[in-house]
Amino acid sequence: MKRGSYVAIIKLIDIAKNLGLSLTTVSRALNDHKEVSSETKELVRKTAEEMGYVPNKFAQTLALKKSHLISLLYDDYQESISYQSFTFEIIAGVRNYFGSTPYDIIIVPGNLKSSRREPLKNICYSRGIEGLFVVGIRTNDLYLEELKEDFIPAVIVDYPLLTKKVSYIQSDNLKGCRLAVDYLASKGHKKIAFINGHNLAAVSPLRLKGYQIALRKNGLLCDESIIKTGNYTEKSGYDTAKQLFAERADFSAIFAASDLMAVGAIKAIRERGLKVPEDIAVVGFDDVFFAEYSHPSLTTIRQHKFDLGYMGAKELHKIIENPEGPRKKKKLDVELVIRESA
Amino acid sequence: MKRGSYVAIIKLIDIAKNLGLSLTTVSRALNDHKEVSSETKELVRKTAEEMGYVPNKFAQTLALKKSHLISLLYDDYQESISYQSFTFEIIAGVRNYFGSTPYDIIIVPGNLKSSRREPLKNICYSRGIEGLFVVGIRTNDLYLEELKEDFIPAVIVDYPLLTKKVSYIQSDNLKGCRLAVDYLASKGHKKIAFINGHNLAAVSPLRLKGYQIALRKNGLLCDESIIKTGNYTEKSGYDTAKQLFAERADFSAIFAASDLMAVGAIKAIRERGLKVPEDIAVVGFDDVFFAEYSHPSLTTIRQHKFDLGYMGAKELHKIIENPEGPRKKKKLDVELVIRESA
DNA sequence: ACAATAATCCAAAGCGCTTTGGATAAATGA
DNA sequence: TCATTTATCCAAAGCGCTTTGGATTATTGT
The missing domain is CATH 3.40.50.2300 (Response regulator)
Structure with missing residues (x-):
């Protein structure tokens, strides 16, 4: 009889028999159909509740052609x-x-x-x-x-x-980048490096674009040599920041396309014996929760x-x-x- | 006709008609039932594939009384x-x-x-x-x-x-606590404070117990005054650590029942002008991913x-x-x- | 050659629900 | 008063699948 682990306990027909009503009426009563009197509806609802009836979604789906x-x-x-x-x-x-x-x-x-x-x-x-x-x-x-x-x-x-x-x-990526760059510019930074993520994420080109637009708006020139690409991991943030140093790049701030890369970059900066934010300021992107707990806590662009x-x-x-x-x-x-x- | 957004495209009966077979045989062929010849099976499978047939799980569930x-x-x-x-x-x-x-x-x-x-x-x-x-x-x-x-x-x-x-x-919480305390003890710590989480988490009492057992094993005495309870948040780690300081408690290490509380404790220690791990060592629990990226990176008990x-x-x-x-x-x-x- | 077995196949019932198309009884209008 | 509407109800069909219980044909043994 019982095949699988799942069995419906109480069915519409049980309620119907119990009340001497038809299956149809019971179904309609529970679905608040107009063609059943409100007394019957109330009666059906009450006994359904008492008997512990729950509708079988599979049967409903099959009948209604609507799975929800x-x-x-x-x-x-x-x-x-x-x-x-x-x-x-x-x-x-x-x-x-x-x-x-x-x-x-x-x-x-x-x-x-x-x-x-x-x-x-x-x-x-x-x-x-x-x-x-x-x-x-x-x-x-x-x-x-x-x-x-x-x-x-x-x-x-x-x-x-x-x-x-x-x-x-x-999220409004362009605006995010603008906010970041504007803020850094307002703090007097002229050379803002950018660590982007790979292009497998559709947002990466957007963030690059936003960064470039924002630079222009602030009258800063866009120096290709301080734009790097990581892969959104902490390690890639660390590596690309080190690379920037190795290339003796000229910058006083780093804007990273993710918080994790920002954390990596901070690590590289520290290892270099420099201080964040005194020597080099860092801004991240995302505001994932650990941004708040990392040290120094991360200034970043919050996505909702x-x-x-x-x-x-x-x-x-x-x-x-x-x-x-x-x-x-x-x-x-x-x-x-x-x-x-x- | 069509009621909802969901409609099955090809049904078993379509395949059956297409091949001049019965519904039963088609169903059985696809379910690899023994009562259908392997040629028919192959034929059915092929045409099902070609016609883009996919079984309707709702109908299957209803018939089999098994939802998976x-x-x-x-x-x-x-x-x-x-x-x-x-x-x-x-x-x-x-x-x-x-x-x-x-x-x-x-x-x-x-x-x-x-x-x-x-x-x-x-x-x-x-x-x-x-x-x-x-x-x-x-x-x-x-x-x-x-x-x-x-x-x-x-x-x-x-x-x-x-x-x-x-x-x-x-996870083996007792062992985790033992590992933590053993390690701290092996580093010469005699007074190990413990920041536990609230009892709404069933693991909290376990971790406390593990901590106490491990202390005893290492011949250290269990000082109630350096056992505190937080609520697994960073802030509570921070607060309880500060409290420890305020009470002029005597300890050289903190074992926290979560990484997040450990991070909070580190913050408090720092604010106090002390260094981690030189002045006070900290061990966490969980090994959530940011444990690696926090500064200093967290020594902790890894849960798989x-x-x-x-x-x-x-x-x-x-x-x-x-x-x-x-x-x-x-x-x-x-x-x-x-x-x-x- | 003929009964018994095996190999294939199929019609119909059932899973639990909703809905169609009547049917019945009560209430209304003329 | 009788025809008509209105309010309730119900039997049966259908959603797409699996399975039961026969039916049919092919194969085997003697």
């Missing part, structure tokens, strides 16, 4: 470990938003990284997934091609894809990670409910958090 | 923010384990924290959830009472609950977080597949990671 399921596509491993904190908070935002909707969140099996994997389409169709929330995708990820096929509503964090069913959301998740989820919800509506990219505000490092 | 769904119960917010990193890595382990099984992971809607929330039973029964992976639960959490009812297979991280269907897993998730998931799988088998608590090894702070 959205899926999270994210990666467990990234070289940049502050990605953990970033991702965690974004997911918190997503959970929080969908928590007040009938939607549940399922985690897409398998990593973004794993090479042999099921096509997204199969995963989604098989599980009746209605929307995809994507975070941490790389510019060279194969899933991107599938997303471009536009077969399912999706919201992507930090990758600019805008189609009929796909929106994206990101929770809001990225929350607002992104809201947008995804909108796309699902109204697939014909216009898609839009959303830009979230950032702010400068001044601490000790600059 | 486990659920993640965790909290988005905790005062201790290193909880993020801890939780993230555990979840990575869980994903990784279940990634090679037919099980999908669904996130339980709502936080552990939120006060008004659906009973766990309803959530699980309604969604056909077969098992629960619980992380970050507090000793006063109401969900604990529900879990004790033992109505669903579960594995809990860091809370000692052992019933017919529930196992738990945690990924493995907690992976092994816990494995255990959960086992409970689901074999509900009658014996439950057991699992203890994962820890290790001392020596860096600069001690």
Whole structure:
């Protein structure tokens, strides 16, 4: 009889029999359908409650052709470990938003990284997934091609894809860079080095651009020799900063495209016998939590990670409910958090 | 016709019609049932592939009474923010384990924290959830009472609950404390202060006990006046360390029950004009990632977080597949990671 | 050659729900 | 008063799948 571990305890038919009503009426009563009297509704609701009835979502999904399921596509491993904190908070935002909707969140099996994997389409169709929330995708990820096929509503964090069913959301990177450079310039820095991240992150070119624009605005010239590229890890921040020193580059401040690289850079500066911020000022990007606890605490550009998740989820919800509506990219505000490092 | 956003594209019946076979045979062919010839199987598989067929999990679940769904119960917010990193890595382990099984992971809607929330039973029964992976639960959490009812297979991280269907897993806290104290003692420290976390975390009393046992083993006396309780946050580490100083307590080392509190303590020590580790040595617990990047980098007890998730998931799988088998608590090894702070 | 076995296949029922298309009884209008 | 609306209810079909219990054909043993 019982096949698997999962069994529904009380079914609609049980309530119906119990009350001498039809299945139909019970179903309608619970769904507040107009064709059943309010007395019956109340009666049914009460006994359902008493009998401990819970609807079987699978049966509902099958009958309604509506799963109320959205899926999270994210990666467990990234070289940049502050990605953990970033991702965690974004997911918190997503959970929080969908928590007040009938939607549940399922985690897409398998990593973004794993090479042999099921096509997204199969995963989604098989599980009746209605929307995809994507975070941490790389510019060279194969899933991107599938997303471009536009077969399912999706919201992507930090990758600019805008189609009929796909929106994206990101922080205002240009403004972030402007804030950082403006602040450093206001402190009298003329030579501001920039440690960018690799181009597998779609935000990297944006941050470079923002940095350059901001320099220009402040009447500073853009010296290619003090622009370096790391990979968002602490080590790469350390290495590139050392490289700057080795090349006898001329700078009094470093703006790093991530907090982790900023921390690495600080380490290199210290090893050089220089002081932060007295000799060299450092500004990071992200405001991951340890920025506050590192020493010296990090002046940085704060991204509102929770809001990225929350607002992104809201947008995804909108796309699902109204697939014909216009898609839009959303830009979230950032702010400068001044601490000790600059 | 079409009701919701989700529609199955190709169904078994389509393949059947296409091939002039019966629905039954097609289903059996795809499930590798013995009662269908291998030629037919091959034929069916090929055309299914060509037609882009994917099975509808909802229909399968309904028919098989088996959902292949486990659920993640965790909290988005905790005062201790290193909880993020801890939780993230555990979840990575869980994903990784279940990634090679037919099980999908669904996130339980709502936080552990939120006060008004659906009973766990309803959530699980309604969604056909077969098992629960619980992380970050507090000793006063109401969900604990529900879990004790033992109505669903579960594995809990860091809370000692052992019933017919529930196992738990945690790091070897006693050993961790022993390693820390042994190491400090070996460095000649006689007075080792201890900053513990609150008792809402089930590991706190364990760590205190481990600390006391280890002191005794090393022939050191246990001085109540240098044992303090924080709440796993950086600030509480800072505050309690300051308090120690204010009370003119006599100690040359601090062992903190979390890295975050250790970082806070270091800050307090610094402010006092003392040096770490020269004047006061500090050892943390957890080895969350920023332990490596803080300054001075933290000597700490490493928990294998990924493995907690992976092994816990494995255990959960086992409970689901074999509900009658014996439950057991699992203890994962820890290790001392020596860096600069001690 | 004929009964018994094995190998394939299929129609129909069932999983738990929603909804369609009537049916019945009560309330309304003329 | 009788036809008509309105308010309630229900049997049955359908969502896409798996499985039971036969049916049909091919294969084997004697």
